Amino acid sequence: MATTTVTQAIVPEVMAELAALEDPKIRAVNERHGDDHGVNLTKLRGVAKNLKIQHELARDLWQTGDTAARLVALLISRPKLYSAAELDTMLREARVPKVHDWLVNYIVKKNPHVEELRVTWFADADPVVASAGWALTSDRVGKAPDGLDLPALLDLIEAEMKDAPVRLQWAMNECLAAIGIHHPDLRARALSIGERLEVLKDYPTPPGCTSPFAPIWINEIVRRQTLE
Incomplete structure (x- = not known):
């Protein structure tokens, strides 16, 4: 006290x-x-x-x-x-994008309950909460994909990303790019989905930055990896 x-x-x-x-x-x-x-x-x-x-x-x-x-x-x-309960409450209170992003990246990703929260949030009806679940899923796609059904994730992205609310759409698009970047066997399908849906295709991108349009994003990061 x-x-x-x-x-x-x-x-x-x-x-x-x-x-x-x-x-x-x-x-x-x-x-x-x-x-x-x-x-x-x-x-x-x-x-x-x-x-x-x-x-x-x-x-x-x-x-x-x-x-x-x-x-x-x-x-x-x-x-x-x-605790998991504290973080769940905090996320639902964190409606401001920067607070939401820092909470997920600086706190939740380093918390022992991260996988429990990922699963809970991924299926949440609130699109802002669900976007956190997708962000954590993208992290797993690149770092620890075992146990994830990547084709099923692509199915969801293909069916829902085009009409998703903005925050959720960005998170799903990040997951699409992560699958295309880190999993060569699924790259062609990820590129195809991105090209067909055209999500963020016309997003203004400053000089020197990579476009968030998934096909450009995937190809650019893969190109850099081949040069390393």
């Missing part, structure tokens, strides 16, 4: 520090991507670095509901200390 009281006392200090870093121009850019904060991420990481790992403080910062505070919370957490 004493530890919690101490960390709760620090929360206002952290919130004030983040408020001082608020930049209206950064907020305007972030809001176009669905993120409701205006703190430069390098500076935000600096705040987290100064705090160091403080898991109880992370929990208190998360409870504020503030996006910048939640991002700091994820950076000062101990991923293995969260």
Whole structure:
């Protein structure tokens, strides 16, 4: 209880520090991507670095509901200390894209309950929650595919990706690319699905970056791998 009281006392200090870093121009850019904060991420990481790992403080910062505070919370957490139930609740609260992405990549992927959560979220009726399940599945496609039914995943992608809500569509598209990149025996089918569905085909891609259109993405990464 004493530890919690101490960390709760620090929360206002952290919130004030983040408020001082608020930049209206950064907020305007972030809001176009669905993120409701205006703190430069390098500076935000600096705040987290100064705090160091403080898991109880992370929990208190998360409870504020503030996006910048939640991002700091994820950076000062101990991923293995969260229960599956806590992470499920946190994901359903994390409607902001950046918080959602950091939670999945920085915390859930390092948590012992990751596979349990992957399976649960993959089948969830909420497309934002389901997108997390697909993101974790993409990770397994590349790192630990044994036990995954990859042809069945391609069947689902082929049937559902075209009309899926945006966040879920992006996650399914990532899985399609991962299958095409990491599994040569399924590459032709992955490329065919991407070409036929044309999801993200016209997505504006900055110079020097790889298009998220799956056929271009797959071919470019495979080309780089052959040069290594």
